[in-house]
Amino acid sequence: MTRVALVEAYRGGDLTRDELYAGLTKLLSADPKSLRQARSELNFDPAVRAGFEAWLEDLRSGPQILLGGQHVAVTSTLISALDDAERSSTLSPIEGEPGSAATVGAKPTLGSRATVQVTDICLNA
Amino acid sequence: MRLWRIRDVLREPATSLRRKLAAVWRGRAARRGDAPMSTKPGTAQRPLGQPWRPNPGGRRSVADAVALAKDLGVVVEDDVRIVVNDAWLNMQGAEVYAAYAGFTSTRPYTWDDLLIRGKMVVKLRSTVLDSDEGIVEVLAHEMHEINTLRGMFEARSSIPGAELIELLGPGRPGNLHDKAWDVGAGVLRRLRGGIK
Numbered sequence: 001m002t003r004v005a006l007v008e009a010y011r012g013g014d015l016t017r018d019e020l021y022a023g024l025t026k027l028l029s030a031d032p033k034s035l036r037q038a039r040s041e042l043n044f045d046p047a048v049r050a051g052f053e054a055w056l057e058d059l060r061s062g063p064q065i066l067l068g069g070q071h072v073a074v075t076s077t078l079i080s081a082l083d084d085a086e087r088s089s090t091l092s093p094i095e096g097e098p099g100s101a102a103t104v105g106a107k108p109t110l111g112s113r114a115t116v117q118v119t120d121i122c123l124n125a
Numbered sequence: 126m127r128l129w130r131i132r133d134v135l136r137e138p139a140t141s142l143r144r145k146l147a148a149v150w151r152g153r154a155a156r157r158g159d160a161p162m163s164t165k166p167g168t169a170q171r172p173l174g175q176p177w178r179p180n181p182g183g184r185r186s187v188a189d190a191v192a193l194a195k196d197l198g199v200v201v202e203d204d205v206r207i208v209v210n211d212a213w214l215n216m217q218g219a220e221v222y223a224a225y226a227g228f229t230s231t232r233p234y235t236w237d238d239l240l241i242r243g244k245m246v247v248k249l250r251s252t253v254l255d256s257d258e259g260i261v262e263v264l265a266h267e268m269h270e271i272n273t274l275r276g277m278f279e280a281r282s283s284i285p286g287a288e289l290i291e292l293l294g295p296g297r298p299g300n301l302h303d304k305a306w307d308v309g310a311g312v313l314r315r316l317r318g319g320i321k
Binding site (some may be wrong): 001 | 195208211212213215217218220221224226227228229230231238240241242246248282286288289293294295303
């Protein structure tokens with residue numbers, strides 16, 4: 001099952017949130033390089049994304065995870081990828097996230113959210 | 126020989142010794158079947174009635190499967206929704222016939238945490254529907270687990286994830302998962318014996 005199919009199954013109401021997170025953990029353990037994409041694919045719902053961040057943080061403590069009656073193995077390469085991501089995020093924030101160039105100090109362009117907000121204020125006034 | 130080993134141990138740095146002791150402990154835990162990251166299922170924790178005889182009429186619908194299971198005394202409550210999802214089950218393993226919910230040992234769960242829009246969603250492998258024997262054994266197993274959990278959650282508002290994993294995980298003979306296969310085998314015997 002692909003990561004995208006997993007997220008679709010969650011959004012379609014077939015998986016609980018912890019099934020989604022455990023499934024992603026399983027996929028990421030095999031392919032830790034896709035951590036960044038997995039995170040961005042959960043941006044459709046801030047609560048789901050925040051829950052996943054908390055779940056990832058918990059992985060460092062070596063939890064037991066049960067999915068479909070089977071234990072999910074968390075690989076050391078996934079933990080390393082999490083460490084690397086944390087280190088790199090402090091040096092160069094991910095685009096579009098708090099602290100990144102896109103949200104701090106960047107000038108709003110025509111059609112951007114900031115421009116629309118200004119227009120709204122003018123109309124209301 | 127033993128004297129030399131003790132001497133070697135005394136010469137080793139403390140960190141190296143700690144690593145070796147941890148490896149020995151992990152090995153013992155794995156042999157006991159309680160290794161935290163083990164992926165090996167335990168013995169006798171799978172369907173007991175296989176091979177299942179295929180239906181001459183072919184695959185049943187989920188609705189027919191539920192009706193068949195209920196006819197044999199399996200309690201399928203209204204808050205259970207059964208869906209066919211082979212991709213999800215293939216991800217868990219070739220011998221996983223059905224699955225619901227997922228757990229981590231780091232948090233407690235309420236009954237509502239296991240539901241999706243008010244339903245416990247059980248993912249079922251399509252090939253199970255090819256055999257009435259498979260249907261009754263698998264559904265009786267899953268419903269025994271779910272109905273037992275339902276009773277536990279009625280008595281307690283929340284249950285630690287570690288406890289749920291202990292109840293439902295592989296490699297723990299005599300746990301709820303194991304006993305549910307006995308229940309499944311019992312219902313299958315009734316089907317094979319023509320007893321309702």
